[in-house]
Amino acid sequence: MPFSELPPGPDPWPAPESRPLFTSAHLEVTQVCQRTPTRPQGAEWTVVHRKNACVIAARTHGGEFIVVRQERIPIRAALWEFPAGQVDESGLPTEALLRETALRELQEESGYRLAPGGELLPLGHFFSSPGFSDECIHLFLAQPVEPAPAGATPAEGEAITACRTLPAQELAGWIARGDIRDANTLAAYARLCALEQNPAAP
Amino acid sequence: MPFSELPPGPDPWPAPESRPLFTSAHLEVTQVCQRTPTRPQGAEWTVVHRKNACVIAARTHGGEFIVVRQERIPIRAALWEFPAGQVDESGLPTEALLRETALRELQEESGYRLAPGGELLPLGHFFSSPGFSDECIHLFLAQPVEPAPAGATPAEGEAITACRTLPAQELAGWIARGDIRDANTLAAYARLCALEQNPAAP
Numbered sequence: 001m002p003f004s005e006l007p008p009g010p011d012p013w014p015a016p017e018s019r020p021l022f023t024s025a026h027l028e029v030t031q032v033c034q035r036t037p038t039r040p041q042g043a044e045w046t047v048v049h050r051k052n053a054c055v056i057a058a059r060t061h062g063g064e065f066i067v068v069r070q071e072r073i074p075i076r077a078a079l080w081e082f083p084a085g086q087v088d089e090s091g092l093p094t095e096a097l098l099r100e101t102a103l104r105e106l107q108e109e110s111g112y113r114l115a116p117g118g119e120l121l122p123l124g125h126f127f128s129s130p131g132f133s134d135e136c137i138h139l140f141l142a143q144p145v146e147p148a149p150a151g152a153t154p155a156e157g158e159a160i161t162a163c164r165t166l167p168a169q170e171l172a173g174w175i176a177r178g179d180i181r182d183a184n185t186l187a188a189y190a191r192l193c194a195l196e197q198n199p200a201a202p
Numbered sequence: 203m204p205f206s207e208l209p210p211g212p213d214p215w216p217a218p219e220s221r222p223l224f225t226s227a228h229l230e231v232t233q234v235c236q237r238t239p240t241r242p243q244g245a246e247w248t249v250v251h252r253k254n255a256c257v258i259a260a261r262t263h264g265g266e267f268i269v270v271r272q273e274r275i276p277i278r279a280a281l282w283e284f285p286a287g288q289v290d291e292s293g294l295p296t297e298a299l300l301r302e303t304a305l306r307e308l309q310e311e312s313g314y315r316l317a318p319g320g321e322l323l324p325l326g327h328f329f330s331s332p333g334f335s336d337e338c339i340h341l342f343l344a345q346p347v348e349p350a351p352a353g354a355t356p357a358e359g360e361a362i363t364a365c366r367t368l369p370a371q372e373l374a375g376w377i378a379r380g381d382i383r384d385a386n387t388l389a390a391y392a393r394l395c396a397l398e399q400n401p402a403a404p
Contacts, residue, residue, distance in 0.1 A: 006277055013278040022224035022231060024248045027334060029224060029231065034275045038361045045275040046226045048250055050334065072332040073236045073247040075208055076215040079332060124380035126388055129330040129337055130274035130281060132229060132252065159240045175396035178326035183385035186328055186392040193395040194377035 006092070006136060007125055013037075021046070050135035052093050054102040055084040055184040057123075057192060058112055059143040064165035066145065067185075068109045071159035078161060080174070082185045083109040084137070085155070093138075095122070102140040110163045111152035112145040119143065123191040128183050139188045208294070208338060209327055215239075223248070252337035254295050256304040257286040257386040259325075259394060260314055261345040266367035268347065269387075270311045273361035280363060282376065284387045285311040286339070287357070295340075297324070304342040312365045313354035314347040321345065325393040330385050341390045 006012075016034035023029070028049040033042040058066040067080045085105035087093045093101075099120055107113050114120060123139035154160050166174070174180045175189060208214075218236035225231070230251040235244040260268040273280045287307035289295045295303075301322055309315050316322060325341035356362050368376070376382045377391060 006279070016275075016278070021226070024223070024231075026248060027231075027250065029226075029229075032275065034278065036273045036275065036361060037280070038273060038363060043275060043359075043361075046228060047276040048229065050331075071238045071240060072329070073218075073234065073238065073245060074249040074334060074336045075329050075332045075338070076218070076236065077208070078239070079329075124383065126383045126385055127274070127277050127281075128385045129252075129335070130277045130384055132276060133331070133335075134276045135331055136277070157245075159238060159245075161240060169399070172396040172399045175392055176400040178393075181326065181328045182332055183328055183330050183389055186389040187385055190377055190388040190392040190395065191380075193392065194374040197371070197374045198378035 006134060017042070026050070046132070048133040048135075050086075050133055051090055052087040052098070052136050052138065053084060053184075054087065054098055054105060054138045054140060055082050055188050056102040056106045056140045056142055057082050057188045058106050058110070058145040059141070060112075060165055061115065061144040061146070062165075064167050065171050066106070066110045066112050067164060067166050067171075068160050069162040070109075071161065072182075079182050080180060080185075081182045082188055084184045085109070098122075098138045099140070102138070103142070106142060106145065107148050107150070108153050108155055109158070109160050111148055111150070113148035114142050115144045115146040118145060123188060123195070126183075126187045137184060137187065139191055141188075141192065208336060219244070228252070248334070250335040250337075252288075252335055253292055254289040254300070254338050254340065255286060255386075256289065256300055256307060256340045256342060257284050257390050258304040258308045258342045258344055259284050259390045260308050260312070260347040261343070262314075262367055263317065263346040263348070266369050267373050268308070268312045268314050269366060269368050269373075270362050271364040272311075273363065274384075281384050282382060282387075283384045284390055286386045287311070300324075300340045301342070304340070305344070308344060308347065309350050309352070310355050310357055311360070311362050313350055313352070315350035316344050317346045317348040320347060325390060325397070328385075328389045339386060339389065341393055343390075343394065
């Protein structure tokens with residue numbers, strides 16, 4: 001079974017021949033020979049497999065966004081980001097599992113939860129770096145959210161150092177100035193901006 | 203020398219102890235023990251190192267965006283994306299090298315070039331997946347662009363199957379409907395949207 005599975009596309013390519021090169025707890029590197037529409041004889045590629053993940057853009061009753069500051073070891077810096085995290089199971093996740101993951105990460109990382117009568121809207125998915133990895137990130141908008149009685153309960157191994165709310169105009173300023181610089185938050189913001197201009201789209 | 207280097211931050215963490223686990227032509231996996239502000243004793247992490255890359259949002263005289271359709275083997279699908287590519291050298295790239303890379307990728311993938319009097323504006327950088335990789339992508343806006351006499355000259359190993367221009371409103375529609383789903387294009391679009399709301403920001 002593959003480490004992760006991809007959302008079904010309109011015209012999926014056949015599964016490639018695949019040979020494992022390296023495996024750790026959080027990623028798997030394989031060498032594949034993939035047939036593609038322009039390369040029917042197959043092309044060789046090194047692929048890093050990762051589990052699916054979820055990002056949650058969460059807004060309070062007042063419309064402010066929730067952001068958390070997280071230490072990110074691979075880039076040796078802490079970033080302000082929307083809450084996010086991996087889906088526990090490998091394989092193609094169900095819609096229910098994605099929703100559960102998004103809300104779990106929101107509560108664990110920020111201490112917020114969906115308010116009574118609030119809604120969790122899917123905003124589609126994106127690929128973080130499809131030139132070398134199959135990592136697929138599912139986007140959600142939760143509104144309104146409110147503080148949960150349990151507060152934040154960060155997972156082992158993560159280091160969230162702060163959480164705050166941010167008015168929409170201030171979030172735009174942070175993005176314009178380059179203070180938001182993770183793909184998750186930028187991708188969610190891009191979808192939200194595009195949807196504002198195309199309210200009937202999803 | 204590290205496989206890639208990171209843009210200088212305001213308060214950089216010390217370089218970690220690092221042990222190679224796996225290396226191929228396009229990536230390097232290492233096990234690091236990184237000291238962080240909340241973990242001064244050091245935390246163990248598996249990191250995938252990648253070269254820096256550039257993405258170029260290019261607009262014609264009429265304001266239309268250039269998008270290319272590219273086969274992406276790791277996700278077994280072709281995506282419509284802004285032109286993009288890796289910086290040839292490893293290590294921290296100069297501003298000049300980033301500009302050269304952005305314009306090279308534009309010409310190679312789409313056959314367009316900066317028009318006389320056109321400008322190439324940096325839009326900052328982002329990290330594609332800072333939970334497991336140090337991949338850093340530098341964003342540019344080029345305008346206006348025009349067809350280059352040489353046309354497109356795709357690099358070996360890439361498969362660009364189409365190129366077209368897209369009015370801004372149509373790009374927003376593609377993003378809203380989930381037809382654009384790579385982090386590069388979404389991150390560039392997020393910065394452009396945020397800058398429209400904060401013209402004085404960069």
